Amino acid sequence: MDYRRDIPLAITFLVGIIAVLDYYTTFESVTNTFTVIKNWGVVLQAFALGLGAVNLFRVHGKRVSERTREDWMFSGWLLLMLVLFVVVGLGTGQYDASTQYAWIYNALYMPLGATMYSSLAFYMAYGSYKVLRARNFEAALLFITAVLVIIGNTPIFPATFPVFFNIREWIFGPIVSGAYRGIRIGVGIGAVVLGIKTLVGLETGYLGRW
Amino acid sequence: MAIQMGKQGKIKIRRIPGLDAIEEIVGRSVEMGRPVFDIVGMGVFTDIYATQTIAGLSILSYVSTLCARLGAKLYAPQASVDVLPVAAEIVSESYRMEGKLEELDVEEQLPYLSGTQFAWASGIIGMAARLRPAGNIMIGPFWAESMMFAETFDRIGAMQIGGTARMYQIPFFAALCDYVLIGEEMFAAGAYVSGDPQQIGSIAAQDWYKLAALALGILGALLATAGVTIIGDLLIM
Numbered sequence: 001m002d003y004r005r006d007i008p009l010a011i012t013f014l015v016g017i018i019a020v021l022d023y024y025t026t027f028e029s030v031t032n033t034f035t036v037i038k039n040w041g042v043v044l045q046a047f048a049l050g051l052g053a054v055n056l057f058r059v060h061g062k063r064v065s066e067r068t069r070e071d072w073m074f075s076g077w078l079l080l081m082l083v084l085f086v087v088v089g090l091g092t093g094q095y096d097a098s099t100q101y102a103w104i105y106n107a108l109y110m111p112l113g114a115t116m117y118s119s120l121a122f123y124m125a126y127g128s129y130k131v132l133r134a135r136n137f138e139a140a141l142l143f144i145t146a147v148l149v150i151i152g153n154t155p156i157f158p159a160t161f162p163v164f165f166n167i168r169e170w171i172f173g174p175i176v177s178g179a180y181r182g183i184r185i186g187v188g189i190g191a192v193v194l195g196i197k198t199l200v201g202l203e204t205g206y207l208g209r210w
Numbered sequence: 211m212a213i214q215m216g217k218q219g220k221i222k223i224r225r226i227p228g229l230d231a232i233e234e235i236v237g238r239s240v241e242m243g244r245p246v247f248d249i250v251g252m253g254v255f256t257d258i259y260a261t262q263t264i265a266g267l268s269i270l271s272y273v274s275t276l277c278a279r280l281g282a283k284l285y286a287p288q289a290s291v292d293v294l295p296v297a298a299e300i301v302s303e304s305y306r307m308e309g310k311l312e313e314l315d316v317e318e319q320l321p322y323l324s325g326t327q328f329a330w331a332s333g334i335i336g337m338a339a340r341l342r343p344a345g346n347i348m349i350g351p352f353w354a355e356s357m358m359f360a361e362t363f364d365r366i367g368a369m370q371i372g373g374t375a376r377m378y379q380i381p382f383f384a385a386l387c388d389y390v391l392i393g394e395e396m397f398a399a400g401a402y403v404s405g406d407p408q409q410i411g412s413i414a415a416q417d418w419y420k421l422a423a424l425a426l427g428i429l430g431a432l433l434a435t436a437g438v439t440i441i442g443d444l445l446i447m
Contacts, residue, residue, distance in 0.1 A: 041256060048291040052322055059317045071340060116328035116358075123357045127385040130364070180377060183393040185423050187375040190394025191261040193416045197401075198264060202213075202412060205268025205400035206296065207303075 009201040016199040056082065081108075145171060212418065216411020223413050228371050228389035229402050232269070235345030235369050236276040244344035245283040247337075248273045249359065250297065251350030251374070252289035252330055259351035261397065262375050263293060266350030267300060268400030269373075273347055274304035278313070286320045287337060289330040294322050331355035335362045342366050348383070349373040349396055360386035373399070394420075 015037055021027070022034040060075035084104065092098035096105070134140035151157045152168025197203035215221050239246045250266030253259040270286060277284040286301065288294040298316045305314040323333035335358060338346075346363040348356070348371070356372070356379040363370050364386045372383030373391030383390045391399065398416060401409035430441040 045292055048295070052291045052294070055317075055322065059321070071336070074336070113326070113328050116332055117354065120354055120357060123361045126361050126365075127357060127382060131385040183377065183380070185427075186394035186420055187377075187397075189419045189423065190397030190416055191375065193412060193419065194261045194265060194397040194400075197409075197412055198261075202409060203264065203268065203400055205271045205404070206264045206300070 005204065005207060008207055009204070013199055013201060016195075020199075053082070212415035213408055213411040216407045216409070216414065219407055221407070221411050221414045223402070223410055223417075226391070226395055226398070226402055228373065228391045228395065229399055231369075231371055231389045232273060232347060232403070233276060235347065235371065236273065236280050236282050238369055239277075239282040239344040240280050242344040245285050245341055246273065246277055247334075247343045247346040247363070247368070248284060248286045249334065249346070249348045249350070250286065250288075250293065251348070251352050252325070252327065252355075253351035254290045254292055255296075256292070259376070262351040263290075265373075265396045265399055267293070267297060269347065269349045269396075269403070270297060271300045271304060272400075272403040274301040275308060278305045278308035278310045284319055285337065285341065285343065287330070287334050288320055288322050289325055291322070291325065294320065327353060327355055331358050334359060338362050338366060338368070343368050346370045348387075349391065349399065351376055352379045352383075357382040357386075 018030060018034050018037060021030045057079065060079050063069055063072045063075040064079065066072070085101070088098070088101050088104060089095050092100055095101070128146070131139075132143045132146055134143045148164070148167050149171060152164045152171075158165035158168070194203060198206070212221065236246055248270050250263060250270055251259075253263035253266075255263060274284055274286075276282070284301065286297055288297055298320050301320060302311065302314060302316065305311045321333075321337075324330040334355075338359075339362070343363070343366070346359070346368045348359060350373075352359075352374045353376070356374065360370065360372060360382055370387040371389045371391070372387035373396040374380060374383065375393050375396060380390065380392055384392075394416065398413045401413050426441065433439070433441055
């Protein structure tokens with residue numbers, strides 16, 4: 001018996017069966033058991049978060065003290081921000097509801113997130129440039145379709161020539177929906193089969209045994 | 211039944227170029243003396259994308275074994291606190307099995323970057339720009355960051371395999387990756403790379419279910435056209 005493999009598989013099976021029973025049945029004992037398991041999960045995640053913070057200090061503190069990597073200053077910045085957020089949150093006694101905490105969150109964190117999100121436009125432009133080149137018949141079809149969708153999505157064109165709106169709707173309807181549903185059915189079945197395989201111990205890749 | 215047939219070696223499945231290319235990516239990285247990235251996404255084990263995360267971890271297991279065996283340096287940046295220890299254990303196990311555990315530095319090669327989407331994304335983009343990997347394998351649940359990753363790794367000349375079951379991200383991978391696993395192909399990945407006949411049988415079962423869904427779809431369309439709504443009524447029940 002391989003305990004390193006069999007014990008996690010047994011736990012996966014047991015928890016998985018309880019989760020499935022909880023979803024499909026209304027037995028109070030099953031619901032209560034699964035609630036306890038979910039609470040364990042929450043506690044474990046909280047511990048993982050705490051361990052993560054300790055781990056961050058250890059890993060990045062080492063990088064800052066050694067200063068051998070070219071990106072060590074990022075480690076320093078990360079630790080500084082980590083300490084700043086914790087000190088401000090705990091120092092005010094109001095945690096994330098305090099004005100100071102909200103300020104550093106809104107003034108530092110939010111703009112950075114928004115900037116990264118906005119930069120997606122440029123990434124998409126690059127991707128479009130790379131894909132939308134009529135190198136062969138299929139690429140030419142994709143190019144024509146993309147142009148028609150862009151025109152259909154730009155208000156001035158459908159407002160002037162309603163046919164562009166109808167073309168866009170036709171592309172999204174019979175063509176895209178058909179392909180989309182086909183892939184969705186495959187994804188659904190694939191996920192169910194993988195779930196069953198994981199439950200019965202056939203899928204062991206997540207244990208490092210493929 | 212499919213698993214039994216698989217055990218008897220009666221089932222053959224089609225090639226999946228995206229999965230066959232993993233070995234090529236690792237080999238290319240060894241030749242170029244540059245690292246390989248394996249990104250499993252920012253999914254967790256407790257949401258509806260858990261199966262995608264598990265599929266990504268199966269591939270991570272395969273990739274880390276190949277990296278340990280062939281001598282390529284692997285980087286697998288993490289975004290989830292619950293996936294990180296599992297990923298670290300998987301990679302450690304692979305290196306241990308290949309007798310090269312001393313070559314693995316988990317803290318450097320599997321760094322926890324952030325649980326926040328764009329902080330994690332910018333961390334990976336920065337790592338990619340500095341380390342200039344020769345290959346990138348992205349299999350798992352991805353959101354808007356998929357385009358950022360695909361574009362960044364494409365720009366630095368990395369060979370890429372992308373795979374996700376999140377519909378809105380598949381086109382981004384298709385645009386910029388060398389190989390794409392579309393939809394359910396990623397769920398078959400673990401079984402496919404294992405080469406285990408028993409697991410290959412399960413992939414066949416997946417295809418049989420799809421054929422059954424197709425047959426039901428056609429039957430439902432024909433019956434609905436004829437005004438018979440029995441299948442629709444059954445599904446609503």
